[in-house]
Structures are given as C-alpha cells and as structure tokens.
Amino acid sequence: MAGSPELTAFCQKVWEPVLAKARRAVVFMDTPCAEILHWCGGAEMLLSAGALNVKEFSSFESGAPSQPKAVFVVSCAPRGRAVEVIRDVVSQSSFQYCVLVTAVSPGEPEDRACYQQLEDKLCEWMGNMNYTAEVLWAPLLLAPVAPHLLLAPAFSSLFPLLPFQDLQGLNRSRPDKKRFPGLGDVDLSSMPHELQLLIRKLVCGLHGFLEGTGLREECYAVGHLSRVIAGELANHPQAKIRRKNAQIKSSLVFIDRTSDLTGAVGHHGDSLVEKILSMLPCIPGHTNDVMVNMEELTALRPEGKTEGIIAPGCLAQPKDPAAKALWESLLTMKQKEAIMEVRRHLVESASRENLPIKMSMGRVTPEQLRSHILLFKDKGQAIENHCGVLQLASATAQVLKHPQYSKWDNFLAFERHVLQNTGKSELPTVLNQLYPMIKSHGERSNDDYSLDDILVLLVYIYSVSGDVLVNNQLDIAESQVKKALIQAFCDEPELSTLAQKITVFLRFLLGLCPAVISAGRCCTIKVGNTFLYSENINI
Incomplete structure (x- = not known):
C-alpha cells in the first residue's frame, strides 16, 4: 500500500489542473468539491494561484462585467442540472473564457463527444463562437482528513438498497416472472437511475485514484451494493491496463453502510473527536467538519448588528503544521490523553508569545482551557501565529461545556444495557x-x-x-412507541435537519396518529412553519 504522505500528496496534486486555470478567473465550485478543497488547503490555494474570487456553484451567482474568465469545478458529470446552472451563470455574465473541470472522467467515446459538444455550448452561451471554452477532468474525489483517513464528500448520500421498501419498489414495475427474490439478484442496470449514476461516478473516481497512486487492487466486498461496486471497478474499461502497469499491491474492502449502522449511531466513550463532530454544528454544506465559535478572542460583543460577523473556526488545518499534528493526535488518542495534548499545545503556543500562563497540576478542565485561550484575546499577531491550535482548543473547550456532553454517558449506559439484554430479553x-x-x-x-x-x-x-420474532407483544410495544413519536413530532416547534429528512419514517408512522385518521383521506402534518409530509391515505 502507498505510504500515507503519498496519499495526501495525491489528494493535493489533483488540484493542479484547477490551479493552473484559476489565474484571473472567478471560480464557481459545488459543495462536495468545496469540502475536498477545504481539507487540501482551502480557498487560499485558489487565491494564491491568482483567482479573483471563489463563489458557490449556483444559478444565483454571476461574474462582474470586468471579469472575463470563469472556472467551474463540479463533482458530477456535466449533464442535467449542472449544465443548467452553468448556462444560467454564463448567460448572466460577460465571460470570454470558460473552463469546466469535472470529477467524472469521460470514459466512453460518447462521453467524450458530449464534452466536445459542451465546449461549443459554452461558446454559444458566452455569445461568440470565437471565445474559448474547455472541459477538463480531474479526479477530485478524496478529502485527506488525516494521513490514513480519506473521505469522499460527494458520496455522503450513497446508501444501499433496503430489502423491504426498495426491493418492493423495484418489483412493482416488473412482471411476476421477472421479479427479484432478493437484493442479491439486483444488478446495476436494474437499480434506480440516480443510484446507477452515483455508483458509476464512484467507480470512475476510484479508478482515477488507483491510477494516480500506482496501486493494483484486490477487491473484497461485504454486502450487496459493495459487491456491485467492486464488480464495476473490476470491469472498468481502463482497469486492465492500469493493473498491468501498477507496481504496488493493495487490498480494497467495500462495506455496505447497513452492515455497520451500530458503529455509526453508537456512542463510544473515549473519543474526543467523536464528541466534537457530534455536538458542534456542521459547517453548512459540509459533512465532516464543524463550526467553532471564535468570538471570545475578539473585542466584539456578539449581539445586534455584530452577531455572526466573526467567521467560525474549524477542524481542518492543512497549512498549519502544529495544528495539523495536534489534529492527527486527537484522532488516535483517548479522550483524557487528547485533552492533555490540547493543553500542552496551548501552553507551548502561549510560551512562544511570552504570555503569562499559569500552570496547574491534575485534571484538565474546560475552564483551564478557556483561561489559556483567553490569554490570546485582542492580540492579533499571536492569534494569527497560532490560529489553528486555538481553533482546535476552542472546539475542545466548547464540547466539554456543551449541554449534550453530560448526556453522553447516559447514551453509553443505555446502549450497553441494550447490548447486555439483546440475548436475554426480547425487543418488546x-x-x-x-x-x-x-x-x-x-x-x-x-x-x-x-x-x-x-x-x-x-x-x-x-x-x-x-x-x-413478530408477535402480539412486539406489536403493542411498537404501537405505543410510534404514537409517542407522532405526538413528539407534532409538538415540536421546529424540526431539526435530521428530523426533516426522515420522510420515509413519517410515512411508516402516519396511519397510527388519531389526528391523521380523523382528518380523512388527505393528510398533512405541519410543525411550526415546516410541512413534514402530505399524501392521500385510504382510511
């Protein structure tokens, strides 16, 4: 397997085509690519390469009349909605030179022809066929969160088909004799179109990654979707040549998310990073980083017109060696050791700036961390010199004082109780x-x-x-839980993002709510200003 520095270097190197085209350009970037860039060096990389501005990939954005060049960076294939957004932006601007960088390779001949047609379309939208348009490919797939941890933000929504709902939906449109007995019989061509596109996009990105790092993979799969992805990667049109030329053997293991839901939703008591990611608010549009409140380090009072004026901190510190080393330590250390490591970095940073730090022995408290952090308040140069460490230290202090922190042990105790009783007691x-x-x-x-x-x-x-085992006792227990959940949903003044996404869950619960039954055939549940779900119900 390639060494971890090589993997991180590859994740940064793939941005070179974008940086080469960024000079004197306005860069429009979609959310997954923005998150990858965030862990590779951030918008500073583009601005240092000469970019005039970095904007969201949105139909509501455009270039100024004095900005003749645009670079679009997208994680998807240049078709459908992505092309519509590009057309909207170009039509509202005065561009004479457009570059589109996509993370999806034109593997098939028809794809390459489509890319050529898109170049002509770009010139048409710019208003002059003599203007310049380019469509490039770069394997913008992985965000190097740590040397041995690479994440793919564009695939945060990729989820295996479920054995009941999804299989039933697939069989509904098929003749009786051609229905699938189980998920294991569903091949790629029979899957929903959007899922097919997502799988092909992932396979394309993995192929580019393996080619760029010189790896010859041996694939292993756990779960139905994983087997499909592994098979598609093995049969990729260019994979045979790549494996023949690759020098380094590697094992690539695919695991369906449904095989380890317990690991994803469980609370593990000894990880500080898990608590930070679980409790602090996510950066909008990101899946793997959080917002850290940095207002305490300024003289501003966060109220009225000044509220939200200070940009939040974050965990990604790719350009700060000290903060990067601290972050990598936090990922592997137990919580007690991690907190002590945060204090050690704070003390070293304060000592370098000759700040009057007071050392104390014993357990590290959030109050101690906060007092160390406040030594940097209003000291602009000191904050700039140690900004990365201060962001990670602030995240630690805020989590230790977070209201949810005290519940963590309760979660852990209940989950252990469930594990201990799973074999002894039944689900009811x-x-x-x-x-x-x-x-x-x-x-x-x-x-x-x-x-x-x-x-x-x-x-x-x-x-x-x-x-x-389904029985009357289970039906009664589930029924009362469902009714309590319906009541909790209806009484909630404002739903969280998680609750709003669970429309399938609400569909399952609808028939059990007395208010719904009395409402007749048409049902709408409204919580605050949010409509959760609406459908016709047969009573």
Whole structure:
C-alpha cells in the first residue's frame, strides 16, 4: 500500500489542473468539491494561484462585467442540472473564457463527444463562437482528513438498497416472472437511475485514484451494493491496463453502510473527536467538519448588528503544521490523553508569545482551557501565529461545556444495557424501557432525550437486535412507541435537519396518529412553519 504522505500528496496534486486555470478567473465550485478543497488547503490555494474570487456553484451567482474568465469545478458529470446552472451563470455574465473541470472522467467515446459538444455550448452561451471554452477532468474525489483517513464528500448520500421498501419498489414495475427474490439478484442496470449514476461516478473516481497512486487492487466486498461496486471497478474499461502497469499491491474492502449502522449511531466513550463532530454544528454544506465559535478572542460583543460577523473556526488545518499534528493526535488518542495534548499545545503556543500562563497540576478542565485561550484575546499577531491550535482548543473547550456532553454517558449506559439484554430479553422489553423516555417538547427538560436522540437510539436498538420474532407483544410495544413519536413530532416547534429528512419514517408512522385518521383521506402534518409530509391515505 502507498505510504500515507503519498496519499495526501495525491489528494493535493489533483488540484493542479484547477490551479493552473484559476489565474484571473472567478471560480464557481459545488459543495462536495468545496469540502475536498477545504481539507487540501482551502480557498487560499485558489487565491494564491491568482483567482479573483471563489463563489458557490449556483444559478444565483454571476461574474462582474470586468471579469472575463470563469472556472467551474463540479463533482458530477456535466449533464442535467449542472449544465443548467452553468448556462444560467454564463448567460448572466460577460465571460470570454470558460473552463469546466469535472470529477467524472469521460470514459466512453460518447462521453467524450458530449464534452466536445459542451465546449461549443459554452461558446454559444458566452455569445461568440470565437471565445474559448474547455472541459477538463480531474479526479477530485478524496478529502485527506488525516494521513490514513480519506473521505469522499460527494458520496455522503450513497446508501444501499433496503430489502423491504426498495426491493418492493423495484418489483412493482416488473412482471411476476421477472421479479427479484432478493437484493442479491439486483444488478446495476436494474437499480434506480440516480443510484446507477452515483455508483458509476464512484467507480470512475476510484479508478482515477488507483491510477494516480500506482496501486493494483484486490477487491473484497461485504454486502450487496459493495459487491456491485467492486464488480464495476473490476470491469472498468481502463482497469486492465492500469493493473498491468501498477507496481504496488493493495487490498480494497467495500462495506455496505447497513452492515455497520451500530458503529455509526453508537456512542463510544473515549473519543474526543467523536464528541466534537457530534455536538458542534456542521459547517453548512459540509459533512465532516464543524463550526467553532471564535468570538471570545475578539473585542466584539456578539449581539445586534455584530452577531455572526466573526467567521467560525474549524477542524481542518492543512497549512498549519502544529495544528495539523495536534489534529492527527486527537484522532488516535483517548479522550483524557487528547485533552492533555490540547493543553500542552496551548501552553507551548502561549510560551512562544511570552504570555503569562499559569500552570496547574491534575485534571484538565474546560475552564483551564478557556483561561489559556483567553490569554490570546485582542492580540492579533499571536492569534494569527497560532490560529489553528486555538481553533482546535476552542472546539475542545466548547464540547466539554456543551449541554449534550453530560448526556453522553447516559447514551453509553443505555446502549450497553441494550447490548447486555439483546440475548436475554426480547425487543418488546427494550422498547418498553425506551417508551417513557419519549417526551414532547413541552414536557422535556434539559436532561431528557431530544427527538433526534430518540431516533438515533431506535436505529441502534433495531441494528443490534437483528431479525426479530413478530408477535402480539412486539406489536403493542411498537404501537405505543410510534404514537409517542407522532405526538413528539407534532409538538415540536421546529424540526431539526435530521428530523426533516426522515420522510420515509413519517410515512411508516402516519396511519397510527388519531389526528391523521380523523382528518380523512388527505393528510398533512405541519410543525411550526415546516410541512413534514402530505399524501392521500385510504382510511
């Protein structure tokens, strides 16, 4: 396997085609590519390469009359909605030179012809066929979160087909004799079109990554979707030549997300990074970084017109060696060691700036970390010199004081209880223990579980329970949990992002709500200003 520095270097090198075209250009970038760039060096890389501005890839953006060049960076194939956005931006601007960089390679001859046609279209939208347009490919796939941890933000929504709902949906449109008995019989061509495109896009990105790093892979798969992806990668048109020329052997293991839901929703007690990622708010549009409040280091009072004026900090510090080393340590250390490491970096930073730091022995508290951080307040040069460490230290202090932090042990205790009783007690017993914890917004105290917390616990319970025996006792337990959840949904003044996404879950619950049944055939659930779900119901 290639060494970790080589992997990180590759993730940064793939941006060279973009940087080469960025000079004197306005750069429009979609969200997945922006997140990858965030971990590779951020917008500073583009600005240092001569970019005039970096903007969101959106139909509502455009270039100024004095900006004749545009670079579009997208994680998807140049078709459909992406092309519509490019057309809107170009039509509203005065560009004479457009470059489109896509993360999806034109593998087939018809794709290459499509790219050529798009260049002509760009000139047409610019208003002069003599203007310049280019369509390039770069394998913008992976964000180097750490030397041994690479993430693919563009595929955060990729999820395996489910054995009941999805299989039933696929079979609905097929003749009886051609219906799939199980998910294992579903091939790529039979999957929903959007899922097919996403899989091909992932395979294309992985092929580019393996080619760029000189790896010859041996694929292993756990789960149906993983087997499909591994098969597509093995049969990629250019894979045979790549493997023949590759010098380094590697193992590539694909695992379906549904094979490890417990690991994703469970609470693991000894990881500081897990708590930071779980408790602090995500950067909008990102899936793997958070916003760190940095207002305490300034003289501004965050109220009125000044509220939100200070840009938040984050975890990604690719250009700060000290902060990068601290972040990599936090990923592997236990929580107690990680907090002590944060303090050590703070003390070293303060000592370099000759700040009057007071050392104390014993356990590191959030108050101690905060007092060390506040030594840098209003000291602009010191903040600039140690900005990365201060962001990570602030994230640590804020998590240790977060209201959700005190609940972490409660989650851990309940999950351990579920694990201990899974083999001894049946699922109804566990659901009956969960039922009193489901409280409506008006009944809930700070120590009670929120609606999101309950949903996460339910996923955990059913994940560790595996196949369950359906009986009258289970029906009664599930029924009362469903009714309590419906009431909690309806009483919530404003739904979280997680709750808003669970429309499938709401579809499952609708028939059990008395308010829905009395409403007749047409049902709409409204929470605050948010409409959750609307459909015709047969009573």
